[in-house]
Amino acid sequence: xxxxxxxxxxxWDAEQTHASLAPYAxxxxxxxxEAIEHDDRAGLREExxxxxxxxxxxxxxxxxxxxxxxxxDDVAGDLVDKLVRRxxxxxxxxxxxxxxxxxxxxxxxxxxxxxxxxxxxxDGVPRAMGALARAQKLxxxxxxxxxxxxxxxxxxxxTRLLAxxxxxxxxxxxxxxxxxxxxxxxxxxxxxxxxxxx
Numbered sequence: 001x002x003x004x005x006x007x008x009x010x011x012w013d014a015e016q017t018h019a020s021l022a023p024y025a026x027x028x029x030x031x032x033x034e035a036i037e038h039d040d041r042a043g044l045r046e047e048x049x050x051x052x053x054x055x056x057x058x059x060x061x062x063x064x065x066x067x068x069x070x071x072x073d074d075v076a077g078d079l080v081d082k083l084v085r086r087x088x089x090x091x092x093x094x095x096x097x098x099x100x101x102x103x104x105x106x107x108x109x110x111x112x113x114x115x116x117x118x119x120x121x122x123d124g125v126p127r128a129m130g131a132l133a134r135a136q137k138l139x140x141x142x143x144x145x146x147x148x149x150x151x152x153x154x155x156x157x158x159t160r161l162l163a164x165x166x167x168x169x170x171x172x173x174x175x176x177x178x179x180x181x182x183x184x185x186x187x188x189x190x191x192x193x194x195x196x197x198x
Contacts, residue, residue, distance in 0.1 A: 001013075001056050001057060001060040002060065005060050005061075005064075013057075016057070016061065017061060018058060018061055018062075021054065021057055021058060021061070024054060025051075025054045025058075028047060028050045028051045028053075028054055029051060031043075031047045031050065032044070032047035032048065032050075032051055034047075035047045037177070037180065037181075055072070055075065056072055059071055059072035059074075059075050060072070082114075085110060085114070086107055086110050086111070088110075089106075111124075121141050121142065121144070121145035121147065122138055122141050122142065125137045125138055125141065130176070132161070132165065132175060132176050132179060133176045135161070135162055135165045135175075136165050136168070136169065136174070136175045136176060139162075139165055139166055139169050140169060143169065151163060151166065
């Protein structure tokens with residue numbers, strides 16, 4: 001990446017910014033999820049590499065910032081520090097939480113300690129996430145924080161979708177994944193209908 005961004009390297013790579021690269025990070029993440037859902041081992045390996053490229057690319061762009069430069073070693077170091085901090089039951093000899101839910105609650109508590117500017121358990125869930133995935137994340141955060149939130153009243157589509165997200169959470173299901181699977185089935189049927197008769 002250093003060579004690609006340096007004089008004599010690739011003109012396209014050299015002109016990229018964090019903003020111009022952002023769509024590629026999303027695309028590569030979606031392609032990784034698709035490889036996982038299709039149990040595509042070769043695809044998984046390739047997409048992990050493509051996602052890693054996004055990390056390396058952004059870190060190289062950040063290295064050039066005159067006011068606040070950092071590089072891939074800084075990114076990796078910050079990640080190691082975060083993993084150690086958020087797993088005291090592994091690295092600090094603290095008692096482990098009794099169950100997954102307890103570990104999630106402890107994780108959320110540690111995140112709030114690290115990010116005191118976040119006034120709510122719901123802070124930090126990006127608005128740019130797909131609406132279904134965002135709803136799922138917010139419902140999970142609210143549940144883990146013990147927030148008792150009345151569902152919105154109404155029979156509009158959005159309210160019904162939110163109710164389904166809550167239903168999926170209560171059943172231990174990933175609403176986003178369930179919808180993708182159902183959509184795949186529907187798409188296959190639509191393609192069969194569309195196909196010209198043999």
